[in-house]
Amino acid sequence: MVESRAVRIALRVVSVFVMTFLYLPLVILAIYAFNPSRLLVWPPTGFTLGWFAEAANNPAISVAVVNSLIVGALATVLALILGTLAAIAVHRYSFFGRQTISFFLVLPIALPGVVTGIALRTSFVTFGIDFGLFTIVVGHATFCVVIVYNNVVARLRRLPRSPEEASADLGADMWTTFRRITFPGLGTALLSGGLLAFALSFDEIIVTNFTAGAGTQTIPMWILAAIQRPTELPVVNVVALVLVTFSIIPVYLAQRISGGAAAGVSR
Amino acid sequence: MSTPTDARAGPGTRPGIARRLAIWLHPRQGLQLRLLLAGPLGWLAIAYLGALAILLLNAFWEKDAFTGRVEPFAWTLNAFRDLFGHEVYRTVAVRTLIMAVLVTLTDALLAFPIAYYMARIATPRVRAMLVIAVLMPLWAAYLVKVYAWRTILQGNGFMEWALSPFGVESPGLDEIANSWLVLSYLWLPYMILPIYAGLERIPNSLLEASADLGAKAGATFRRVILPLVFPAFVAGSIFTFSLTLGDYITPDLVSDAKFIGNVIYDNSSLGNLPLAAAYSLLPIGIMTVYLLIARRLGAFDSL
Amino acid sequence: MGKRSRLAALAAVAIIAAACQSGATPKPTPDLPKEIGAGEGALNLVIWAGYAERGEVYPEFDWVTGFEKDTGCKVATTNMTDSNNGVSLIQSGAYDGISASGDATTRLIAGGYAAPVNTALFKNYANVFAGMKDLKHNTVDGVNYGVPHGRGPNLLAYNSDVITTPPTSWDSVWEDGSMYQGKISIYDSSIYIADAALHLMTKQPDLKITNPYQLNQAQFDAAIALLEKQKANGANYWGSYSDQVSQYASGDVVTGTTWQFQVNLLQAEGAPIAAVLPDEGSTGWSDTWMIAKDAKNPNCMYMWMDHMMSAEANGQATVFFGEAPTSQQACDYAETISPGHCALTNATNEAYYDKIWYWSTPQADCADADAATTCKDQDAWVAAWTALRGG
Numbered sequence A: 001m002v003e004s005r006a007v008r009i010a011l012r013v014v015s016v017f018v019m020t021f022l023y024l025p026l027v028i029l030a031i032y033a034f035n036p037s038r039l040l041v042w043p044p045t046g047f048t049l050g051w052f053a054e055a056a057n058n059p060a061i062s063v064a065v066v067n068s069l070i071v072g073a074l075a076t077v078l079a080l081i082l083g084t085l086a087a088i089a090v091h092r093y094s095f096f097g098r099q100t101i102s103f104f105l106v107l108p109i110a111l112p113g114v115v116t117g118i119a120l121r122t123s124f125v126t127f128g129i130d131f132g133l134f135t136i137v138v139g140h141a142t143f144c145v146v147i148v149y150n151n152v153v154a155r156l157r158r159l160p161r162s163p164e165e166a167s168a169d170l171g172a173d174m175w176t177t178f179r180r181i182t183f184p185g186l187g188t189a190l191l192s193g194g195l196l197a198f199a200l201s202f203d204e205i206i207v208t209n210f211t212a213g214a215g216t217q218t219i220p221m222w223i224l225a226a227i228q229r230p231t232e233l234p235v236v237n238v239v240a241l242v243l244v245t246f247s248i249i250p251v252y253l254a255q256r257i258s259g260g261a262a263a264g265v266s267r
Numbered sequence B: 001m002s003t004p005t006d007a008r009a010g011p012g013t014r015p016g017i018a019r020r021l022a023i024w025l026h027p028r029q030g031l032q033l034r035l036l037l038a039g040p041l042g043w044l045a046i047a048y049l050g051a052l053a054i055l056l057l058n059a060f061w062e063k064d065a066f067t068g069r070v071e072p073f074a075w076t077l078n079a080f081r082d083l084f085g086h087e088v089y090r091t092v093a094v095r096t097l098i099m100a101v102l103v104t105l106t107d108a109l110l111a112f113p114i115a116y117y118m119a120r121i122a123t124p125r126v127r128a129m130l131v132i133a134v135l136m137p138l139w140a141a142y143l144v145k146v147y148a149w150r151t152i153l154q155g156n157g158f159m160e161w162a163l164s165p166f167g168v169e170s171p172g173l174d175e176i177a178n179s180w181l182v183l184s185y186l187w188l189p190y191m192i193l194p195i196y197a198g199l200e201r202i203p204n205s206l207l208e209a210s211a212d213l214g215a216k217a218g219a220t221f222r223r224v225i226l227p228l229v230f231p232a233f234v235a236g237s238i239f240t241f242s243l244t245l246g247d248y249i250t251p252d253l254v255s256d257a258k259f260i261g262n263v264i265y266d267n268s269s270l271g272n273l274p275l276a277a278a279y280s281l282l283p284i285g286i287m288t289v290y291l292l293i294a295r296r297l298g299a300f301d302s303l
Numbered sequence C: 001m002g003k004r005s006r007l008a009a010l011a012a013v014a015i016i017a018a019a020c021q022s023g024a025t026p027k028p029t030p031d032l033p034k035e036i037g038a039g040e041g042a043l044n045l046v047i048w049a050g051y052a053e054r055g056e057v058y059p060e061f062d063w064v065t066g067f068e069k070d071t072g073c074k075v076a077t078t079n080m081t082d083s084n085n086g087v088s089l090i091q092s093g094a095y096d097g098i099s100a101s102g103d104a105t106t107r108l109i110a111g112g113y114a115a116p117v118n119t120a121l122f123k124n125y126a127n128v129f130a131g132m133k134d135l136k137h138n139t140v141d142g143v144n145y146g147v148p149h150g151r152g153p154n155l156l157a158y159n160s161d162v163i164t165t166p167p168t169s170w171d172s173v174w175e176d177g178s179m180y181q182g183k184i185s186i187y188d189s190s191i192y193i194a195d196a197a198l199h200l201m202t203k204q205p206d207l208k209i210t211n212p213y214q215l216n217q218a219q220f221d222a223a224i225a226l227l228e229k230q231k232a233n234g235a236n237y238w239g240s241y242s243d244q245v246s247q248y249a250s251g252d253v254v255t256g257t258t259w260q261f262q263v264n265l266l267q268a269e270g271a272p273i274a275a276v277l278p279d280e281g282s283t284g285w286s287d288t289w290m291i292a293k294d295a296k297n298p299n300c301m302y303m304w305m306d307h308m309m310s311a312e313a314n315g316q317a318t319v320f321f322g323e324a325p326t327s328q329q330a331c332d333y334a335e336t337i338s339p340g341h342c343a344l345t346n347a348t349n350e351a352y353y354d355k356i357w358y359w360s361t362p363q364a365d366c367a368d369a370d371a372a373t374t375c376k377d378q379d380a381w382v383a384a385w386t387a388l389r390g391g
Helices: A005-032 A052-055 A057-094 A098-110 A113-126 A135-157 A162-169 A175-204 A206-211 A219-227 A228-244 A248-258 B016-023 B031-060 B078-085 B087-121 B124-139 B142-153 B158-166 B176-201 B202-211 B217-246 B249-254 B261-268 B273-296 C005-018 C065-071 C081-093 C102-110 C190-203 C217-234 C241-250 C258-266 C298-307 C311-321 C328-337 C352-353 C378-390
Strands: B061-063 B070-075 C043-046 C072-077 C097-100 C149-151 C155-159 C184-187 C234-238 C255-258 C275-276 C284-291 C357-358
Touching: A005 A052, A005 A228, A005 A248, A005 B142, A005 B176, A052 A228, A057 A219, A057 B031, A098 B031, A098 B158, A098 B273, A113 A135, A113 A206, A113 B031, A113 B217, A113 B261, A113 B273, A113 C102, A113 C311, A135 A206, A135 B031, A135 C184, A135 C357, A162 A175, A175 A248, A175 B016, A175 B124, A206 A219, A219 B142, A228 A248, A228 B031, A228 B142, A228 C097, A228 C255, A248 B124, B016 B031, B031 B061, B031 B273, B061 B078, B061 B273, B078 B273, B078 C241, B087 B124, B087 B176, B087 B217, B087 B261, B087 B273, B087 C378, B124 B176, B142 B158, B142 B176, B158 C311, B176 B217, B176 B249, B202 B217, B202 C378, B217 B261, B249 B261, B261 C081, B261 C378, C043 C081, C043 C258, C043 C298, C065 C072, C065 C284, C065 C298, C081 C097, C081 C102, C097 C102, C102 C284, C149 C357, C155 C258, C184 C190, C184 C241, C190 C217, C190 C378, C217 C378, C241 C258, C241 C357, C258 C275, C258 C311, C284 C298, C284 C311, C311 C328, C352 C357
Parallel strands: C043 C072, C043 C097, C184 C234, C184 C255, C284 C357
Antiparallel strands: B061 B070, C097 C284, C149 C284, C155 C255, C155 C275
């Protein structure tokens, strides 16, 4: 070990500080979820579970959650297919413009969401495509592809070529080799890439704002609308708390899958 | 290497359509590649680049001042004339760029120590917990976090309560510094994770070798660790920089300041699409250059 | 000449004829629907927040659930942040209708985004106050483009703990801004430039502003200069009404321009906030339910428009938002849930509304017949507002 004792202590102190910074807002929101006042004034004035009942009885919330789940699932499936195809192509073949492909795949995530959103909206209006869940899925898939692509490319790089070559030498065709050798090797990369893509879609608001039609609401859209209605702020706190709590499950899963390596996390 | 002498994968399997197709495709490398790429590239071209192209066309089309109706193929440079004619668009661009750089630097400074702690000092158990702890806020809804900061920063909020014993007033919700604070907060995990992954990849032996060769800790840090982890910094910065560059919800919710994203959003939602489209060229240009440089620096491998 | 163009020509003649007989009741033009058909099962609306409540805020304020049950039209709403935003949303083609203020109605009509309505199909239209019918901002050449929802002024709100004497003028947000340094709450929309112009009408009569929405270069510059001064005094801008409610509740602001709606919300939570209409008058709005030209659910929209003129719906909606009902029946109903509502909102007091300049669209031709005058148009207003806010 190279680090001196002083350095180690300093690093620990800074880490604790950063962790506090990361969690302070979430903790405060959680506390507000139990606060009886509609106005968010600190310190809280009491304790109530009433907002949980109100949230549970609000049909708009459950509809929005279901919409988000549908959109997330569809966008993830699309991203898994397209991202894996692109990754295999870039990894296995050398061809003109290979470098450019990864560049273009990163674009949708690197360019501001507001630009993507307006571009998609304008196109949908131009071609008379009706807004709805479908248009939201299209918007989300554009930037989810790169997540899967990154995960798969990274895994392909680490996978040894020899089993595939052995498989081919033993006479297996491409499809069999893919099914029996490559795909199992990619399994966890696909799973963690898919989880991330899903998370990204579930949380997306900026592009969604532009690609959602009238009458279609995802859960971030519901939150954004509810923030603009002061009377609903306590319910927003409850929804936020529940969302954050439930996000432990996929995070834990992703962590178990990737076995500690958090590489490939990207937005 | 491989000769397709025997196409059967094993005894007892009947060749299905997929397999027969695969056998037929096997010697046709070019076609394989085209089939593989047709989906993703077709998608990218139609759903993304096509949409961008249509947006850009709008930048050059005329718009009725009264009704806001855009007249397709009525070519004009009015939007660009407006952009260059008003100082505010320059002010906003400079402000946004400064903010993006500030947020990126802030995140890099905050991320490095904790990433280092996670990668090289924490026990495996603590490390696993920390990785989960850093990931979790990423999954907590973006809006929820922004909104949490709103409640903290506003008058009568947590900040005022915590600071009032020291005679400091709450910042309220109109300070541009709020945007800096909240944006840094939001994108911090995007910086921690690549740096952590980058640090983890450095073999211990390398650092020991450096020490054995007589390098002091500081020198090892400067000469060995920093150069190796730099691509990870750049990879993280793609996110912190671009997400700051395009955000319009955070600045709107926690401060009164207008950024590039706000001007684009406002104009599009207020019915001046050509101006919004023309102004969009700015972040597109900035990010294209940024990505090209990042790729040069090897950041794409650390994404 | 084809059959269709002959019909169109006939229609044009009919419109001109209707326009020439001033005060004549509009005759339904050929392309108007003759009846309200079966509902399509869905209705997508662009609204001002609070215009379509389903009991989520207060269970007793719900005029959507019953409508859905009766008509089978499932109502979905999108809040607009200001009129410009509303126009842009309708242009996307995804909506059936909008509760448009006067600065949006004229643009939607001129742009061909709103369709004329056949008021004869509404059973509640006859009850509407005569003063709320055939208004300039939603009626062109005798053809109605929508039905009224309600009206009200932009008010001056103040924190009565801080400002103990009720103010009588807008001076506190303009002239005495420094008294409340950083604590002024201002509506974040280009239309607010008119509020500056309105103030200049009394403070600088030499500018000869006759209409705060139609300003020539000199008048416009003076209004912008006044706004810059206000910004330097530390104005806080509210985009959504919830911004403003939290600003007042937290004490971050103590006075500024508001709607009765926020005042009601704040008072319900026990915040010491009151509002007045200052002596020099104010800007305001008179909102119209309009149907989009390409509405996918036109029958549901017609049913909704009729519903929103009914005593129960209009009474509830106008009490909830704090604006004036559109009919005596709605007024009577409103009194049952909020005694004194009609007096408070001056529902029948036309003299009161004479002091109100309803939001309307800035036009290059100054919206008058005088070809010699030119004014700053809508784009110029939005650009100036962007410059003010972004600079």
